[in-house]
Amino acid sequence: MSTPPPPGVYVPAVLFFDENEEFDVPAIKQHVLRLARGGVTGILVQGSNGEAQHLSREERKTAIALTRQTLNESGFENVIIIAGTGAQSTRETKVFNEDAKDAGATFALVLTPSTWPKAMTIDNIIRFHTEATDASPIPTMIYNFPGVTGGLDLDSDIIYTLSKHPNIVGTKLSCGNIGKLQRLTSRLAPSEFAIYSGRSDTFVHGLNAGSAGVIAALVNIAPRVHVDVVRMWREGGEEREKAMELQAMLGHADWASSAVGGIGGIKAVVARHFGYGAKEGWVRGPLQPANPAKLQEDNLSYKILVDLVSLEKAGNGLPN
Template sequence: MTITSLTGVIPPVCTPLTPDREVDVPSLLRLVDHLVAGGVHGLFVLGSTSEAAYLTDEQRRLVVGSVAAHVGGQLPVLAGAIDMTTARVLGHVAAVSAAGADAVVVTAPFYARTHPAEIARHYRAVAGASPVPVVAYDIPVAVHTKLPADVVLELAADGVLAALKDSSGDLAAFRQVVTGARTHQGITGFSVLTGSELIVDAALAVGADGTVPGLGNVDPHGYARLDRLCRAGEWDEARAEQERLCALFGMVTVGDPARMGAGSSAIGAFKAALHLRGVIDCPATAQPQVPLSQGEVERVGKYLAAAGLL
């Protein structure tokens, strides 16, 4: 796999933290080893599951530099360069590429309302200044703007974008990009990745190139197995594996919605699972996210046991 042809399982790597909320580099590197041993095809650091929005600029650079040095080119390392404006994103692009990232993952600008024409200008400016390929990150729940399929395809045809990571939940638009990437005469080497761990089999069936599953931190072997089954056309077995992973994904609901948001529950569950599996030392999440209770952690353990992971 080259950076211009991303395929397979590319998990968004959790960022282990110490109890005082510093990056736990030894745990981070153990997590990377856990993912590599699980058969993943690339690593995406500083995404939503990585809690990138909560990390300082120095912590972001530390994460990228540590992971890139540790894998030593064994797998491509994609790094989020996520911020509100083009100028701020360009600063992150320079920092993470200097730290060793093989590609940058960039959302639409946010906070201010953004027109599709402004989104296109943003990506063209970023790509024009970036020393590494640019992956578009479609996550409207976080940036409040949906990347239009026609804009994505136009940018892909012009060589501005190397790939799309789609976390929009809009399956019709996702399929439009998949189809356009395959049929547009001007598009070559453009990868379309789904960010939904619950529909990997369906996404690959319609022509997606790969997946970026947050749950892949917990069970990378499962997602690598699912990818192999889909590519081999063993759809009954793939469906069964996808359904097992869907059941495991239920862990993201353990948090009490009366006292925490869905993000605290999901990230907390992933980190609790990694802690219970002995991969990371501490399940702490970044502030102001609410930590899971002991009872909620025990429920995470039950999901792991049911999936055969404890």
């Protein structure tokens, strides 16, 4: 039976492009290193924030290999790479799982196909994940994100059934359903099946419900803050109360990151405040780059993110 990834903070890394929608390799490498130095347990390459569906097969392999190489060259061999490998066919998902292993990933995160939603019955969902994992050279995890699968939402019974596969070792719940998370954690130990909150606004709530940690987009902006939350929560007592204060801030910032433009907005905030990548937040179409009007000081959502950046740069602790 395969071992799940360890508990902690994981980041679905954004992938930086130039104005021609080509890889901005220097920015990608700088981002990977800032995340690693921020203390993340692992990096998810080609999650939804990594625009996986916009990449060719070769680009997917390049992104994973570049991330692994960048980490290893700077002494971060211990930082885990999870690769998003979900595709619209079982056949292609199997290929992506093999490519992920060859490029340096330790785990695969598999999104359920959604082109034919009416065909994705419970039996077919289970069959897809089972067949893809049977052929996978690395352990897989179930990625549940109704927002990018046309509303297709795996319930706790489906995920629990899949958890019995010896090579399926965890799940990322971007549905934000804490009830679902707790139903799973109450039946499955993190040592056998790791259950991660998929959003920063459910981070501490997930920890309270027994999660193994978080895999969340906002970590792209503030890895240290998220790592501090885990540390405070684990210490308990007054520190756990501080973790809840930070959770409130993360809840507002999670909402704000969507309000300033989602993936493009996150890239633009990182570029503006950490000095790498294009300030336009280039993405691949049909996504849109960041809207400058939403990144002005008088925009409340942007101000919330600026406060989070300030806290990230200040290091440990809460704002005064």
